[in-house]
Amino acid sequence: MFTLGFVCLLCISTGCFPKHIVFTLMSFIVHLVSGLGTVMGKYGDTIEIPCNNGRVVEAEVTFVKWKYDKDGNILVKNQDQNTTVFSDVNYKNRVSIKQDFSLVITQVAMTDQRTFTCMVVLREDILEYPVQLAVYNVPSEPQITNLTTVMEIGKPTTLAQCRSEGANPAANITWFRNKTPLMTDGAAIKITTNVDVDKATGLSTTTSTLEYTAVKGDIDAKFTCQVQHIKSANMDSSPLVFTVNYPTEKVNLQVVSQGPFKEGDNVTLKCTADGNPPPSSYNFYIKGEKKTVDSNTYTLTSVTRENTGEYQCSLVDHEDIVASVPITVEYLDVVFSSTGKIVKKLGESLEMNVDVKASGAPQTSWKKGNAKLNSQPKFDKLMYSDSGVYECVVSMAGLKKTHTFELVVEGSPVIKNLIKERGEGMTKVLKCVAEGFPKPTVQWSVNGSNAESVSEHGKVTYSLTIVPNGNLSVSCTVSNVLGFDIKSINVSLFSTIRSADQKDEKSDQTILAVGIVFGLMLAVLAIGLAYWLYMKKFRQGSWKTGEKEDGSTEESKKLEENQSQKADV
Ligand SMILES: *[C@@H]1O[C@H](CO)[C@@H](O)[C@H](O)[C@H]1NC(C)=O
Numbered sequence: 420m421f422t423l424g425f426v427c428l429l430c431i432s433t434g435c436f437p438k439h440i441v442f443t444l445m446s447f448i449v450h451l452v453s454g455l456g457t458v459m460g461k462y463g464d465t466i467e468i469p470c471n472n473g474r475v476v477e478a479e480v481t482f483v484k485w486k487y488d489k490d491g492n493i494l495v496k497n498q499d500q501n502t503t504v505f506s507d508v509n510y511k512n513r514v515s516i517k518q519d520f521s522l523v524i525t526q527v528a529m530t531d532q533r534t535f536t537c538m539v540v541l542r543e544d545i546l547e548y549p550v551q552l553a554v555y556n557v558p559s560e561p562q563i564t565n566l567t568t569v570m571e572i573g574k575p576t577t578l579a580q581c582r583s584e585g586a587n588p589a590a591n592i593t594w595f596r597n598k599t600p601l602m603t604d605g606a607a608i609k610i611t612t613n614v615d616v617d618k619a620t621g622l623s624t625t626t627s628t629l630e631y632t633a634v635k636g637d638i639d640a641k642f643t644c645q646v647q648h649i650k651s652a653n654m655d656s657s658p659l660v661f662t663v664n665y666p667t668e669k670v671n672l673q674v675v676s677q678g679p680f681k682e683g684d685n686v687t688l689k690c691t692a693d694g695n696p697p698p699s700s701y702n703f704y705i706k707g708e709k710k711t712v713d714s715n716t717y718t719l720t721s722v723t724r725e726n727t728g729e730y731q732c733s734l735v736d737h738e739d740i741v742a743s744v745p746i747t748v749e750y751l752d753v754v755f756s757s758t759g760k761i762v763k764k765l766g767e768s769l770e771m772n773v774d775v776k777a778s779g780a781p782q783t784s785w786k787k788g789n790a791k792l793n794s795q796p797k798f799d800k801l802m803y804s805d806s807g808v809y810e811c812v813v814s815m816a817g818l819k820k821t822h823t824f825e826l827v828v829e830g831s832p833v834i835k836n837l838i839k840e841r842g843e844g845m846t847k848v849l850k851c852v853a854e855g856f857p858k859p860t861v862q863w864s865v866n867g868s869n870a871e872s873v874s875e876h877g878k879v880t881y882s883l884t885i886v887p888n889g890n891l892s893v894s895c896t897v898s899n900v901l902g903f904d905i906k907s908i909n910v911s912l913f914s915t916i917r918s919a920d921q922k923d924e925k926s927d928q929t930i931l932a933v934g935i936v937f938g939l940m941l942a943v944l945a946i947g948l949a950y951w952l953y954m955k956k957f958r959q960g961s962w963k964t965g966e967k968e969d970g971s972t973e974e975s976k977k978l979e980e981n982q983s984q985k986a987d988v
Pocket residue numbers: 499500501
């Protein structure tokens with residue numbers, strides 16, 4: 420071939436063929452020799468198509484012509500002459516030539532995808548350099564149309580259409596679900612892609628429609644459309660999320676109120692279904708009675724123990740989809756045999772009856788005043804000390820019943836003790852100790868200064884301070900609404916002084932009155948011996964029925980008593 424070309428060149432120089440034949444032959448030959456270069460140009464841009472890659476030496480060139488396809492003439496440039504642009508409709512306004520003979524075309528369009536040939540006439544040679552122009556254009560960002568919002572499980576749904584315009588070559592569109600590309604699989608996924616070429620511009624629009632059959636796993640799945648093109652980076656649409664609708668398979672019934680429940684509480688039940696969207700109404704079964712409500716809650720107001728039981732809810736249109744929940748209403752009934760104020764007589768018996776009915780095992784505790792009792796109080800023989808405020812607390816599962824009552828033990832007054840003591844100076848203090856409730860009033864048989872002090876339950880000590888001016892028998896009378904008691908005591912001036920001398924003034928007189936005392940002591944000793952013998956006998960006999968004396972000063976009292984008795988007799 421090279422040989423043939425060489426021969427032809429020789430031919431041209433020797434003029435052995437007509438010129439146009441030589442040209443035709445030449446172009447064919449050169450074509451083959453130089454091969455077809457390709458230039459890429461962006462749609463709408465200005466592009467330079469080089470002539471033999473810019474390796475044409477200007478000085479050697481006499482004539483350059485750019486032409487296209489078979490017989491389209493664009494321009495020619497003679498050495499040292501202005502460029503002549505042919506009046507070709509396609510190019511006359513868009514072309515120019517550069518110093519290095521590159522053809523410059525502005526506003527490149529798809530129709531410019533063709534072969535341009537640079538013909539160079541040297542002094543003796545004619546060469547042709549054909550160049551293929553390829554025009555590309557990057558596609559637009561993906562546009563989502565026909566977007567649906569809801570997909571139903573098991574039902575094929577057209578989710579969206581993705582569109583990308585103005586591309587050359589045509590863009591590819593790929594759908595992704597959570598970053599995994601989707602392919603038509605003949606079942607759940609069907610992707611339909613269309614490429615339309617615009618007649619005017621020659622650019623392609625790719626549209627891809629995704630039809631998808633959802634499963635439960637598609638809840639929250641993100642779908643994206645990606646546009647891929649050789650001349651641009653991949654472009655992703657914003658993620659698309661769909662509401663997945665699916666039927667209810669199960670309902671659930673909950674008690675939303677905080678238990679445990681007691682009588683009078685409101686109890687709210689809530690029925691929920693696992694379908695999407697959730698049903699707007701439900702059936703509630705209250706004590707076997709069906710109630711259809713346009714809500715998922717049902718409130719039982721002011722429940723009673725009768726409300727204890729099993730509750731159910733179901734779908735309205737599928738009554739076989741049902742759930743149930745048990746409700747227990749706790750109750751605590753406490754009945755006391757007596758209430759308020761209990762008044763009892765001393766020595767009587769008392770038993771408290773507490774009748775408890777409850778839904779569980781209650782706890783009972785007792786208090787008297789502030790002191791805890793270990794067990795329920797039970798009295799065989801009431802004492803004044805049993806009086807007081809009692810509190811009983813019965814509790815169970817947040818329920819609490821408190822009962823208080825006041826126990827009053829009353830009785831006719833009884834004088835427990837009547838004693839005499841030496842008071843200030845010449846005075847004597849009589850003490851009358853009585854027990855009884857309501858608090859007795861006292862009456863003394865003689866005038867004096869009164870005082871009283873209440874000690875423990877029902878016990879009162881009445882005091883009377885007197886100055887005895889002779890031998891007296893003093894009586895103490897105590898009384899209340901229930902009765903009275905009376906006791907007497909003998910008081911003598913003499914015995915008082917004697918008693919005082921013997922007991923308290925002995926030490927003061929010791930030294931001075933040693934003789935007198937000694938003598939007296941002898942006498943006393945003799946009396947004492949007689950007294951002792953007498954006492955021994957008396958105790959065995961009738962003394963026990965006599966008045967009881969205060970223990971601490973018993974000895975002196977006995978002595979005094981004896982003496983006063985003696986004096987009286
Ligand atoms: C080229 O064209 C310009 C005007 O367009 C003219 O002035 C000039 O003389 C021309 N040159 C030649 C060599 O024809």
